[in-house]
Amino acid sequence: MSYSESLSKALGSMGAVEGTKMVIERDGRTFTGTLMPHHEFSAPDVVILKMKSGYNVGVKITESTTMKVLEAPVERVKKDAEVEFRKGLPKIVLIGTGGTIASYVDYRTGAVHPALSTSDMVNAVPEIRDIANIDARVLFSIFSENMNVEHWQQLAQAVADEINAGADAIIIPHGTDTMGYTAAALSFMLGDVPKPVVLVGAQRSSDRPSSDASSNLMACARFCTKAGRAGVYVVMHDTSGDDSFAVHYGTRVRKMHTSRRDAFKSINAAPVAHLDKDGKMDVAIDGPPTGDAKAVARTGMERSCVLLQYYPGMDPALFEDIFMKSKGVVISGSGLGHVNENMIPLIKRACDNGTVVVLTSQCLNGRTNLNVYNTGRDMLSAGVVTVEDMLPETAYVKLMWALANTSSVEEAKEVMRTPIANEMSDRRVIDV
Amino acid sequence: MSYSESLSKALGSMGAVEGTKMVIERDGRTFTGTLMPHHEFSAPDVVILKMKSGYNVGVKITESTTMKVLEAPVERVKKDAEVEFRKGLPKIVLIGTGGTIASYVDYRTGAVHPALSTSDMVNAVPEIRDIANIDARVLFSIFSENMNVEHWQQLAQAVADEINAGADAIIIPHGTDTMGYTAAALSFMLGDVPKPVVLVGAQRSSDRPSSDASSNLMACARFCTKAGRAGVYVVMHDTSGDDSFAVHYGTRVRKMHTSRRDAFKSINAAPVAHLDKDGKMDVAIDGPPTGDAKAVARTGMERSCVLLQYYPGMDPALFEDIFMKSKGVVISGSGLGHVNENMIPLIKRACDNGTVVVLTSQCLNGRTNLNVYNTGRDMLSAGVVTVEDMLPETAYVKLMWALANTSSVEEAKEVMRTPIANEMSDRRVIDV
Numbered sequence: 001m002s003y004s005e006s007l008s009k010a011l012g013s014m015g016a017v018e019g020t021k022m023v024i025e026r027d028g029r030t031f032t033g034t035l036m037p038h039h040e041f042s043a044p045d046v047v048i049l050k051m052k053s054g055y056n057v058g059v060k061i062t063e064s065t066t067m068k069v070l071e072a073p074v075e076r077v078k079k080d081a082e083v084e085f086r087k088g089l090p091k092i093v094l095i096g097t098g099g100t101i102a103s104y105v106d107y108r109t110g111a112v113h114p115a116l117s118t119s120d121m122v123n124a125v126p127e128i129r130d131i132a133n134i135d136a137r138v139l140f141s142i143f144s145e146n147m148n149v150e151h152w153q154q155l156a157q158a159v160a161d162e163i164n165a166g167a168d169a170i171i172i173p174h175g176t177d178t179m180g181y182t183a184a185a186l187s188f189m190l191g192d193v194p195k196p197v198v199l200v201g202a203q204r205s206s207d208r209p210s211s212d213a214s215s216n217l218m219a220c221a222r223f224c225t226k227a228g229r230a231g232v233y234v235v236m237h238d239t240s241g242d243d244s245f246a247v248h249y250g251t252r253v254r255k256m257h258t259s260r261r262d263a264f265k266s267i268n269a270a271p272v273a274h275l276d277k278d279g280k281m282d283v284a285i286d287g288p289p290t291g292d293a294k295a296v297a298r299t300g301m302e303r304s305c306v307l308l309q310y311y312p313g314m315d316p317a318l319f320e321d322i323f324m325k326s327k328g329v330v331i332s333g334s335g336l337g338h339v340n341e342n343m344i345p346l347i348k349r350a351c352d353n354g355t356v357v358v359l360t361s362q363c364l365n366g367r368t369n370l371n372v373y374n375t376g377r378d379m380l381s382a383g384v385v386t387v388e389d390m391l392p393e394t395a396y397v398k399l400m401w402a403l404a405n406t407s408s409v410e411e412a413k414e415v416m417r418t419p420i421a422n423e424m425s426d427r428r429v430i431d432v
Numbered sequence: 433m434s435y436s437e438s439l440s441k442a443l444g445s446m447g448a449v450e451g452t453k454m455v456i457e458r459d460g461r462t463f464t465g466t467l468m469p470h471h472e473f474s475a476p477d478v479v480i481l482k483m484k485s486g487y488n489v490g491v492k493i494t495e496s497t498t499m500k501v502l503e504a505p506v507e508r509v510k511k512d513a514e515v516e517f518r519k520g521l522p523k524i525v526l527i528g529t530g531g532t533i534a535s536y537v538d539y540r541t542g543a544v545h546p547a548l549s550t551s552d553m554v555n556a557v558p559e560i561r562d563i564a565n566i567d568a569r570v571l572f573s574i575f576s577e578n579m580n581v582e583h584w585q586q587l588a589q590a591v592a593d594e595i596n597a598g599a600d601a602i603i604i605p606h607g608t609d610t611m612g613y614t615a616a617a618l619s620f621m622l623g624d625v626p627k628p629v630v631l632v633g634a635q636r637s638s639d640r641p642s643s644d645a646s647s648n649l650m651a652c653a654r655f656c657t658k659a660g661r662a663g664v665y666v667v668m669h670d671t672s673g674d675d676s677f678a679v680h681y682g683t684r685v686r687k688m689h690t691s692r693r694d695a696f697k698s699i700n701a702a703p704v705a706h707l708d709k710d711g712k713m714d715v716a717i718d719g720p721p722t723g724d725a726k727a728v729a730r731t732g733m734e735r736s737c738v739l740l741q742y743y744p745g746m747d748p749a750l751f752e753d754i755f756m757k758s759k760g761v762v763i764s765g766s767g768l769g770h771v772n773e774n775m776i777p778l779i780k781r782a783c784d785n786g787t788v789v790v791l792t793s794q795c796l797n798g799r800t801n802l803n804v805y806n807t808g809r810d811m812l813s814a815g816v817v818t819v820e821d822m823l824p825e826t827a828y829v830k831l832m833w834a835l836a837n838t839s840s841v842e843e844a845k846e847v848m849r850t851p852i853a854n855e856m857s858d859r860r861v862i863d864v
Contacts, residue, residue, distance in 0.1 A: 056803055145770035145807050149745045177767035181744050258768050258798030306750065307743045309764070311828055312613050313581045313735060318757070322750055332741070335609035336690050338577035366690030371488060375577050396743055 004044035007061050011035075011047075019073025024049065026065040031057055034073075089133050090168035090225050094122060095158055096138040097147070097182075099175025101202035101213045121173060125214045128221045132169070144175025144182070144201075149400065152182055153299040156189035159197050163295035169196045169224035173217070176201040176255055176263065179234060183250030184397040187232040187421040189299050194291040196224045197232045199250070203261045212237050212261040215277065219245035222279045229272075230288045232421070236264040238274055246271040251394045251423035254364065267364055268389040269422070300404030302327050307396040309362055310339045316346040323350040323357075328399040328412075330358045331384075332392035337361050337368035338375045344382055351383030354409055358385045358399055358416055360392040367425075385413050390424040398423060436476040439493050443467075443479075451505025456481065458497040463489055466505075521565050522600035522657050526554060527590055528570040529579070529614075531607025533634035533645045553605060557646045560653045567599070576607025576614070576633075581832070584614055585731040588621035591629050595727040601628045601656035605649070608633040608687055608695065611666060615682030616829040619664040619853040621731050626723040628656045629664045631682070635693045644669050644693045647709065651677035654711045661704075662720045664853070668696040670706055678703040683826045683855035686796065699796050700821040701854065732836030734759050739828040741794055742771045748778040755782040755789075760831040760844075762790045763816075764824035769793050769800035770807045776814055783815030786841055790817045790831055790848055792824040817845050822856040830855060 003011065016022055016035055024031045024047065033049030036056060046058045047067070061067070101121065122134050139158050140151060159170050174182060183199050190197060200220040202213035220235040227247075234253045238246035240262050248266045257263035266272075273283040305328035308319070316323075323329055323346050331347075333339050337359040339347070347357050359379060361368050367389040370376030380386070387395050395416070402415040419425070435443065448454055448467055456463045456479065465481030468488060478490045479499070493499070533553065554566050571590050572583060591602050606614060615631050622629060632652040634645035652667040664682035672694050680698045689695035698704075705715040737760035740751070755761055755778050763779075765771050769791040771779070779789050791811060793800050799821040802808030812818070819827050827848070834847040851857070 143770075143805055143807060145742075145766050145805075146773050147744050148772065148774075152744075175767075177770055178744050255767065255795050256797055258793050258795045258800060260798065263795065263798070303745060303747075305745070307741055307746075309739055309741050309824075310577075311739045311825065312579050312584075312610050313737070313832070314739075315735075318738065318754060321753065325750070334577050335607075335687065338575075338609055340580065341578050342580075361690050363687050363690045363695065365688055366692065366695070368690060373575055373577075375575060392741075393743065400745070 002044065003038055007045055007047070010061070010067065014067065014069050015072070016067070016069050017073065020069055021071035021073075022049070022067060022069050024059050024061075024065060024067050026059060026062065031059050032070070033057065085133055086129075089131065091166060092132040092134050092169045092171055092221060092224055093162040093167040094134060094136040094171045094173065095155065095162065096121070096136065097140045097144070097151070097155065097172060097174045098142040099144050099173060099179075099201055100205045101173040101175075101200065101217070121213070121217070125217050128218060131225050132221055135167070142175070144178040147175070147178050147182055149185075149301050149303060152185035152189070153301065155182065156186055156297040156299050159186065159190060159193070160295040160297040163193065163195050167195065168290070170198070171217070171220050171224060172197070172199045174199045174201050176203060176236075180253050180255055180264070180391075181393055181397055183232055183234050183253060184394045184423070185301075185401070187250040187423070188398055188401040189297050190232060190295065191298060191420070192230075192288070192293070193232065193295050194230050194293040195295070196227065196229055196290065198224055198247075199232075199234045201236060203237075203259060203263055210261070212242070215242050216245065219275045219279075222275055222281065223247050223273060226279070226281055227273060227283060228289055229283075230290045233272060234264060237261040238271065243277045245275040247273040247275070249422045251398075251421050252391065254391060254393065267391055268366070268425070298401075298405055301400040302403035303400065304328065305330070305396060305400045305403065307332070307392060309392075310334055310343070312340065314340065314343060316343050320346065323347070323355060324353055326355055327403050328356045328358070330360060330392055330396040330399055332360050332362040333368070334362060336372055336376060337370055337379070337386060338373070339379065341375060341378065344375075344378050347379065347384060348382035356385060356399060356403065356409055356412055356416070357383065358387055358395050360387060360390060360395045362392070364391065385416050387416055388424040394423050434476065435470055439477055439479070442493075442499065446499065446501050447504070448499070448501050449505065452501055453503035453505075454481070455500050455502055456491050456493075456497060458491060458494065463491050464502070465489065517565055518561075521563065523598060524564040524566050524601045524603055524653060524656055525594040525599040526566060526568040526603045526605065527587065527594065528553070528568065529572045529576070529583070529587065529604060529606050530574040531576050531605060531611075531633055532637045533605045533607075533632065533648070553645070553649070557649050560650060563657050564601075564653055574607070576610040579607070579610050579614055581617075581733050581735060584617035584621070585733065587614065588618050588729040588731050591618065591622060591625070592727040592729040595625065595627050599627065600722070601630070603649070603652050603656060604629070604631045606631045606633050608635060608668075612685050612687055612696070612823075613825055613829055615664055615666050615685060616826045616855070617733075617833070619682040619855070620830055620833040621729050622664060623728065623730060623852075624662075624720070624725070625664065625727050626662050626725040627727070628659065628661055628722065630656055630679075631664075631666045633668060635669075635691060635695055642693070644674070647674050648677065651707045651711075654707055654713065655679050655705060658711070658713055659705060659715060660721050661715075662722045665704060666696060669693040670703065675709045677707040679705040679707070681854045683830075683853050684823065686823060686825065699823055700798070700857070730833075730837055733832040734835035735832065736760065737762070737828060737832045737835065739764070739824060741824075742766055742775070744772065746772065746775060748775050752778065755779070755787060756785055758782075758787055759835050760788045760790070762792060762824055762828040762831055764792050764794040765800070766794060768804055768808060769802055769811070769818060770805070771811070773807060773810065776807075776810050779811065779816060780814035788817060788831060788835065788841055788844055788848070789815065790819055790827050792819060792822060792827045794824070796823065817848050819848055820856040826855050
């Protein structure tokens, strides 16, 4: 839906476009802010302003409303200056995907949209050029809630291609919503990747004083150039201050807060490393060094997989089709990995039918164990696969990958039970 | 499935029954442990022993196996001694539901089963009789993964009945798997309940040295008698030591670890109170005092509700029926409460069809906000309800309750948006 004809004319006549700072008075109230793009679901007579507070206000324009332009939009100057190649510095390739970290360009309009230029993002952190030669390319420009399995596949291939073309490290600026899922997908798809592949995001866009975009990106580049470490990782704020950054395994990290800058936490594992704001790095867990092997992306994914949370009252009849038609089902069960006993016959039928059913825990922290209580033993007898302390989200991603990269259900199950990308810790072997 | 005839005879002839300590030798290996109940999914020639380590071992009995009884099962002496009524002490009614906290009776057999006697549990904590007169009754004896909506309804009614019959406080020993869900259900069903109604569990059964059963129960009784506080709460270990206990709102608490004793955490709220092992209580948040009003249980629940976690790759076609046939759908979206844009048309059709779709966040911590990004605004336009910082599980329970206790979809939505049992904090009111 667009503006009504009269409103469109009124705005046009005063030269108000997206990004224009304006003041609107209606019924004795004054609204001052930056004109936002008209939203397709907004009514045709509503103007949206982003106020100083950061909140949007929708103001209905009636005959008694007055509107005035305060300031034309500031054009962001594109600094695509020639950048000198500096010999001896490693080459980092930034592969842009979108997200808040890449959102400052459009933020001049007051609206948060994925930006178009990854080099813009690098230019905002000029000191990054002191530690590496940076190449930047945009692969997508979307918010990460819209990332899909196909995006993961293209991204993994792009990473492998860049490494095989000479990149010493890959940085992937990414929206935070599903960054953990993407990181897990890259971890499995890229296997023994010989270089660091590091996802980084921001919880606040870069035009806000509290933005974590630049500091996260810088910490990420430092880890890439200083740690000598191969593998897929996520770098984000470790605390709510601007002075500590954590490096997480791509398979162990989860967004645990909707808005805090230290939203990302390693679950069932310690962060691999910490960095401070000056670049001092403290590596807590050793890992594979970088090497010169060829990067290979095994991007096959079985799409017929689902992730379900168990809850009391879950009706097996309602989930019948999903269990029986899917190739893979990951359940985040209660406690040690349980479901209500009335779900077990359906799980058994699905397993008998060739569906791989994987049990994880909605507690997130801790290890599943189906050997303690009857319900658990019934589930094991029904044929479920347990995956120790693997996150539900990681198990879902791994299951898609395991089913597409093996030639039998049994083989896929064995892959699920075997740690391949730090996604689970060694099982406690129980003597049976 | 039961034992094979020959194995059944062999066990019978040596007097081996559940709880018998025995030693089995096979192929040069020796297994010593306590005979467990035969499991229906176990093969007929397998004997299950619980070993000293706490793990179970299944031993296949062949012709070359030798079995020997070491010790007959110890009969647990039931201490149902006459308990003196002590004037001046408050009356606490324990309503047993099962779970690990009530599991020690059967633990003599090595198997964890819900116990039958709640008074057994009280007798294990004799000091509780110093601070209250205790009545105990068993309502169910199940593990909490098998708790269902009907159990919540019966439990809420039983609580109201006991309060109206003179109880000063209700303690509900409960399995930990779904204790958070039950606590939320009681919070809504019991509304302005005039007495403390406190759920308590244990992560380790009481025959283990590390059991938290008695200490949690004692902390719970102390809160009930000392705080003068009405409402529904959960009491569990606050730290992994035995010296600190936390009192959580029934609507804000979540099991966040599969096995740790301090698994229960208040999310998006501080614990209401802390107690130490000597009973010293520190109340952090004020609340309603106890009173003498009648307790009312509004137990209606709309069963046609589901809880779904959004994940990349979620296929709207697969979830079509669930969205279109359910009266209520709670989604734990990504980040601020998002889903992939390809889910939005289905959400819109469901909303148009009269389904109440509620958005929460799988981050668990933090507040949803659909006003920041386009995806969120599209979801709002589609008709979803947001519930600030409410837990997904609590939103699911509340939605069932709201739909059954209102007369229209609009009214149910308004109930969802209104805090009624500390389940959400006041919205930031945005001027629109």
